[in-house]
Amino acid sequence: MKRTHMCGELRPDHVDQTATLAGWVNTYRDQGKGLIFVDLRDRDGLTQIVFDLEDVEPSVVEASRALRREDVIAVTGIVRRREGGVNMKLATGEIEVMAQHLEVLNKTETPPILPDDYEAEKIAEEKRLQYRYIDLRRPRMQHILRVRHRAMQVTRQYFTARGFMEIETPLLIKTTPEGARDFIVPSRAYPGKWYALPQSPQIFKQILMIGGCDRYLQICKCLRDEDPRADRQAEFTQIDLEMSFVSRDEILEVMGAFIPVLFKEVLGVDVGEAPVIPHREALDRWGSDKPDLRFGLELADISELAARTEFGVFRDALAKPDGVVKAIRVPGGAETLSRKKIDACDTVARAAGAGGLPWVKYTSEGFRSGISKFLDPIGADLKAQLGVEAGDLVFFAADARPVANAALGEVRLHLGGELDLVDPTLWKCLWVVDFPMFEWDSQQQRWQSSHHPFVMPREDQFDLLETDPGACVSSSYDYVINGAECASGSIRIHRQEIQNRVFQLLGLTETEARDKFGFLLEALTYGAPPHGGIAFGLDRLIMLMVGTTNIRDVIAFPKTQTGQDLMTGAPGDADPAQLAELHVRNVEA
């Protein structure tokens, strides 16, 4: 029996044709002596099969009566319009296949879980991961895999059309300092030596530019031995890109145009243009370096007004270095925010480092409750600056700028969810640019790269490398969709002299630098072109496209939060002989 159609394929046009379908028994409905219905499933959809037991061979009667969910079968029969009425829930709901022949390809044991979207939300994820091969049969999982495939296909098309070449880089590389913890692999041939698995192909793609490849693309696995999260996995996939002889703005143009094409081709939606917003502005306006622009509630700086009050919290904050008082106006919040909800916001603010979350309501009688008594001297000006209207509520954060921004940023996101302000059909993208080059690591008492050590400072910032590293702005950029960081990149350093200055600033001695990155430093001296690039997080993009917050949903064979694969049992023991060959042995912890 050779398959002629997929299970989502047959329509009224096919009526009277003979079709052979193959797949899994999704459900069976035994109507008694005369009639059995089977919904047959493959990755394409469901088709109703009818067995008229008075009209088929005895062997088919017997076999069809024994069918159970998830048995694997092939069926041949005549396509016809349904006698029992159309099933609007199915794409094939207007037709059914009147079975003539049935071949049971494989009976199943009673399945521990069923691949049913209706049930799946209730089934423990542990079970779904253990029996991944059953879970993957679900329409939802098949849809996700198809979206992922399609996204990869569109990616390759888009960048190929723009002169990018897909080039593979090695998985067995040399361990690098800084960044995430490496996975390491023992070398059999060199006792005591180790490979590392790449955290990203960063250096290799730069070397490819130096190697004259001009435009590089790779959809590649990256491995970072850090604890996972709901949106993070030790093993994940990047769309990795690099270009030669381009400015930052040219990169933003090519990469920024990619996302609308991707979403249009895969989902058929328009995501619009991405505005370019400086890092500092993103923090000041939304309290985040990856702001969700699908709703308002922007932060306002009311420091000047706050200075005219006698409120101790405000005055203390303003006395701090870079102290500010900032506010969020919540339209209608005086009604929509109960005391309990306000307290929840307070908890959010405190978790973000704020000492508290002062608030005030504005009614037809002016500012009331909360800290209203302190606001008398500035009431009118505050109302004017924030555009306060009757029924609004205003939250305040008073602290050093980073703390106040972070706290109100978190409160803003919390309110976005609490007040249901996010339109789920909206897509809001933006570029965040002008990140600081370095962050001060107070524990280790040294500067660290905000991004990575190969990021070029912005052209006008070179002098600051020595005079004021903390103020030095980099050439890097992030791409943000709906509040999720989806890509990150920069112009790279292509001259050894600048690279050395950055290494020096990071506290890498010349010897260390030569040991760790000697090949790169050397390569930079032999005609390295100006270049830059970016990497998109494929898993994150797919999560957005299919509407899940669980990265494991978009990976065919994901790992748990403790790094186990519940299906295969990895990581597992290794044979002592295997270990001996690798010059490795287990030690007691």
Place this chain on the structure above:
RNA sequence: GGGGCGGUAGCUCAAUUGGAUAGAGUCCCGGACUGUCGAUCCGGUGGUUGCGGGUUCGAGUCCCGUCCGCCUCGCCA
């Protein structure tokens, strides 16, 4: 490494203050039913309460340890 929640039938869950034979739905097994479509109806099988210790006349329930899953802080250039 820290914090929180959870682990009871194949699956999803319940079980009062520590108290009698650990229940229900579903799956599965058997039966009924000729137009169902999350089929329905009747009957039945099914338990190392994650694992190991402890307290107690008595532990699913309390205590200690441990394993596993999820969320989260640290971490993730």
